[in-house]
Amino acid sequence: MSIITKEQITEQKKSNSFAGFIGNQQDAGMIVFALKNLGHLPEDFNAEFLYNLLRHKNSDIRQLAAKNIGKLTENKDAQILFALYGQETDTSVRREIVSAIGRKRDVSNKSILIQILQDNDPKVVCQAVRALLVFVRDKEVIAALKPLINHPNEMVRTVIYKEFFSEKRQHTDRLAHTETFSFLKNAVVNADVLEALKFVPDESVHLTFTSPPYYNARDYSIYQSYHEYLEFLEKVFIETHRITKEGRFLIVNTSPVIVPRISRQHSSKRYPIPFDLHHYIVQNGWEFIDDIVWLKPEASVKNRVGGFMQHRKPLGYKPNAITEYLLVYRKTTDKLLDWNMKNYDAGTIEESKVTGEYESTNVWRIDPCFDKVHSAVFPVELCKRVIQYYSYKGDLVFDPFAGSGTVGRTAKMLERLFFLTEQNTEYFDYMKSKSKPLAAPNAVVSTFLTLKEFKEKANDAD
Ligand SMILES: C[S@@+](CC[C@H](N)C(=O)[O-])C[C@H]1O[C@@H](n2cnc3c(N)ncnc32)[C@H](O)[C@@H]1O
Numbered sequence: 277m278s279i280i281t282k283e284q285i286t287e288q289k290k291s292n293s294f295a296g297f298i299g300n301q302q303d304a305g306m307i308v309f310a311l312k313n314l315g316h317l318p319e320d321f322n323a324e325f326l327y328n329l330l331r332h333k334n335s336d337i338r339q340l341a342a343k344n345i346g347k348l349t350e351n352k353d354a355q356i357l358f359a360l361y362g363q364e365t366d367t368s369v370r371r372e373i374v375s376a377i378g379r380k381r382d383v384s385n386k387s388i389l390i391q392i393l394q395d396n397d398p399k400v401v402c403q404a405v406r407a408l409l410v411f412v413r414d415k416e417v418i419a420a421l422k423p424l425i426n427h428p429n430e431m432v433r434t435v436i437y438k439e440f441f442s443e444k445r446q447h448t449d450r451l452a453h454t455e456t457f458s459f460l461k462n463a464v465v466n467a468d469v470l471e472a473l474k475f476v477p478d479e480s481v482h483l484t485f486t487s488p489p490y491y492n493a494r495d496y497s498i499y500q501s502y503h504e505y506l507e508f509l510e511k512v513f514i515e516t517h518r519i520t521k522e523g524r525f526l527i528v529n530t531s532p533v534i535v536p537r538i539s540r541q542h543s544s545k546r547y548p549i550p551f552d553l554h555h556y557i558v559q560n561g562w563e564f565i566d567d568i569v570w571l572k573p574e575a576s577v578k579n580r581v582g583g584f585m586q587h588r589k590p591l592g593y594k595p596n597a598i599t600e601y602l603l604v605y606r607k608t609t610d611k612l613l614d615w616n617m618k619n620y621d622a623g624t625i626e627e628s629k630v631t632g633e634y635e636s637t638n639v640w641r642i643d644p645c646f647d648k649v650h651s652a653v654f655p656v657e658l659c660k661r662v663i664q665y666y667s668y669k670g671d672l673v674f675d676p677f678a679g680s681g682t683v684g685r686t687a688k689m690l691e692r693l694f695f696l697t698e699q700n701t702e703y704f705d706y707m708k709s710k711s712k713p714l715a716a717p718n719a720v721v722s723t724f725l726t727l728k729e730f731k732e733k734a735n736d737a738d
Pocket of ligand 1: 468488652676677699
């Protein structure tokens, strides 16, 4: 087996004798290497051999041949490509052939591309859509693409929605993207979140970070059933969606909980809250972005593995649960993050930059925090990271389940604004007692309100 070099490839390309050169290669790996390193193809490049390679038994070679055909400027062979596409069984090769047809950017290929929209592979369909969007003003193209809004694949639907339907979206944001309503700024409301949100206008918060009540795991959270619990949280996140600005984030901290057994004759039950809640969130206009794992030291969590340590019997293994999840969602939009960022002035962007050390992975090692009044408070470090990574200075950060108010205090420390709701009066009073006098002369005063007071303020704001 002779080894070929990049220099040889360049040489063969210049002398236009590549076909013979490839023909002499027996080894598929060598052909792949040569095709990968073919680079730019000159106008007079003799590409006949590439079409022959589209019939090669090795699918990597067929795919690379199609990729190189895509670099050729002339369009004479679209029909040949289409015929080969029809015979091709490998979906990656089909995708590359469609891309090659699309790269010609020739309107005479539109009927071929329209036929390809029927392909079973959504990625192939996306390639054809992409190619057709070059002729987006062409009536025939519009008529072929628009019905794909009902395509079974979500990627296809998203592209079509963005191209043809997003103008029709209703914009309910009454304020500039960076602005919010005065009555929400640093307001804490002692009420059921769903009651309080009735008075909050659409598109008024920039970030929501929260840890919902646990399911029956602590005394403040009693629901009739797990289903009722999930449906309650669904309502909260539907409302949160309504009050969130376009393309902004929701971060939900949860973990599976265990409900202890009622007697030794029964088992305890573990509820996978993050995994069940996820479905309720994404079906209501939130797009899943990331899962961050909050990792705690083993010594800080309840010891469940003790029994197993003694008996060592399979099936009786119960690992110590040292993780919680931070599920990151974005309010679904066809706008890119760049759009959100560009709404801020240069000064705010500069001041909000996350300088120095930052967490580069989705595993955040943070010690939990214990509090004498509230049994489930956020560590400040956790809030700090979320607020710094997902908001800009001056943004309004919302926590529907505020507890001791860690999100609010951290937001204030980081020169953001906050809006909190907390149902429990003891925790509400505790938050109030922890509220510090204004640090800066122009800082927004924190207000602690009953539902009635909040409603009046909201009405006054209209
Ligand atoms: C897990 S704790 C949040 C603790 C908070 N992250 C902190 O740092 O202190 C959940 C809180 O939600 C509150 N809560 C439960 N149901 C509520 C509701 N319907 N409306 C408002 N708050 C509620 C509970 O009283 C509890 O304080």
